[in-house]
Amino acid sequence: MNLGLLTATRYLLAMVIGANPFTLRVPPATAQSGASSAQADTAFEEGKEAYQRHRYKQAARLFENAARSGHASAMYYLGAMYSEGQGVPQDIDRGRQWYEKAAAAGNPESMFNLGFMYSRGQGVVRDYGLARQWWEKGAAAGNPQSMFEIGYMYDHGEGVPQDYAVARRWYEKAVAAGNVHAMHNLADMYYQGRGVPKDLEKSCQLFAQAADGDLPESMTALGYMYEHGTGVEQSFILARQWYLRAAAEGEPMAMHDLGELYLHGEGVPKDHQQAGIWFEKAANLGNANSMYNLGLIYEFGGSGVTQDLPEARRWYQKAAAAGHERAKQRLEELGK
Numbered sequence: 329m330n331l332g333l334l335t336a337t338r339y340l341l342a343m344v345i346g347a348n349p350f351t352l353r354v355p356p357a358t359a360q361s362g363a364s365s366a367q368a369d370t371a372f373e374e375g376k377e378a379y380q381r382h383r384y385k386q387a388a389r390l391f392e393n394a395a396r397s398g399h400a401s402a403m404y405y406l407g408a409m410y411s412e413g414q415g416v417p418q419d420i421d422r423g424r425q426w427y428e429k430a431a432a433a434g435n436p437e438s439m440f441n442l443g444f445m446y447s448r449g450q451g452v453v454r455d456y457g458l459a460r461q462w463w464e465k466g467a468a469a470g471n472p473q474s475m476f477e478i479g480y481m482y483d484h485g486e487g488v489p490q491d492y493a494v495a496r497r498w499y500e501k502a503v504a505a506g507n508v509h510a511m512h513n514l515a516d517m518y519y520q521g522r523g524v525p526k527d528l529e530k531s532c533q534l535f536a537q538a539a540d541g542d543l544p545e546s547m548t549a550l551g552y553m554y555e556h557g558t559g560v561e562q563s564f565i566l567a568r569q570w571y572l573r574a575a576a577e578g579e580p581m582a583m584h585d586l587g588e589l590y591l592h593g594e595g596v597p598k599d600h601q602q603a604g605i606w607f608e609k610a611a612n613l614g615n616a617n618s619m620y621n622l623g624l625i626y627e628f629g630g631s632g633v634t635q636d637l638p639e640a641r642r643w644y645q646k647a648a649a650a651g652h653e654r655a656k657q658r659l660e661e662l663g664k
Contacts, residue, residue: 368397375402384415395426403430404438411441411451420451431465439466440474447477447487456487467501475502476510483513492523503534511538512546519549519559528559539570547574548582555585555594564595575609583610584618591621600631611646619647620655627658637662 375390388409394402403426410416411423424445430438443462446455460481466474479498482491496517502510515534518527532553538546551570554563568589574582587606590599604625610618623643629635641662647655 365397368394368399368402371397372399372402375405379405384409386415388415395429398433400430400433400435400438403427403433404435407438407441420445424451431462434469436466436469436471436474439463439469440471440477443474443477456481460487467498470505472502472505472507472510475499475505476507476513479510479513483517492517496523503537506541508538508541508543508546511535511541512543512549515546515549528553532559539573542577544574544577544579544582547571547577548579548585551582551585555589564589568595575606578613580610580613580615580618583607583613584615584621587618587621591625598631600625600629600633602632604633611643614650616647616650616652616655619643619650620652620658623647623655623658627662 371390371394375387375394378384378390379387388406391402391405391409395406407423407426407430408414409423410419410426412418424442427438427442427445431442439462443459443466444450445452445459446462447459448454460478463474463477463481467478475498479495479502480486481488481495482498483495484490496514499510499514499517503514511534515531515538516522517524518531518534520526532550535546535550535553539550547570551567551574553559554570555567556562568586571582571586571589575586583606587603587610588594589596590603590606592598596602604622607615607618607622607625611622620643623640625633625640626636626643627640641659644655644659644662648659
């Protein structure tokens, strides 16, 4: 089983406000320009407070006052706010300009965001070369996300020749800087033996490190390893605990795997009704395997579930629409 390599897109979407591809986080104090005045620092702090209270127009005015005095973090916030249209009319180009000013003043998060804009063509012409250049600047300034993104580029040959050795080195730098997404992808490399000798024990250690950092995908991967005794002593109890933690964070694969435990009675009493509850949670989040399993449960019934062919057909149709081949076969056998 592929435990799920974290893609750049997936990583970023976990960090953003809504569906917008730009991240807005409080920059570290070291990102602040030394040229800014005490008055600018005060305006920036007041702007942060207004932003946290969702008073975006007031925040934008305060950030702009601070930015005019050279406050790099205020410039960064303005870049994000214009990109997202918070408190100001949305203007991605103006957002980019503020990011560039912040980056010139030494703000690593702006370097990261500029790299993301060029990698995805958000408000600019897509340019992997410029994306890498900005991420290299961000990495040199200590930004862990930038290190991760460079690793991902080499891992997948995205704008650069695919090179697992270079990918591993960048992931390792990001891991050393505490980036949980890099921990997950490096763990996946060791799990699959992709560019490194296969090492399930090391893979498990890295997944555990990322899971302790509250990354749901790694919690799910760790649960899978405990469920199957891969790199660790098999434990359905620990598998279920990790799946539950990930499911509580909204991870659909963990919900699916919990359904599998109940479906087969692994570490828990066999209970198709309970399995169906977890499969439905995952299916509602787009998991096609869970849709298919719900079809099976309703088609054959048993273990607390009454056979219901129309309901089975409905779930098979959903799974088939999501590209599930076996669901398409079941529909053919049921005569659609």
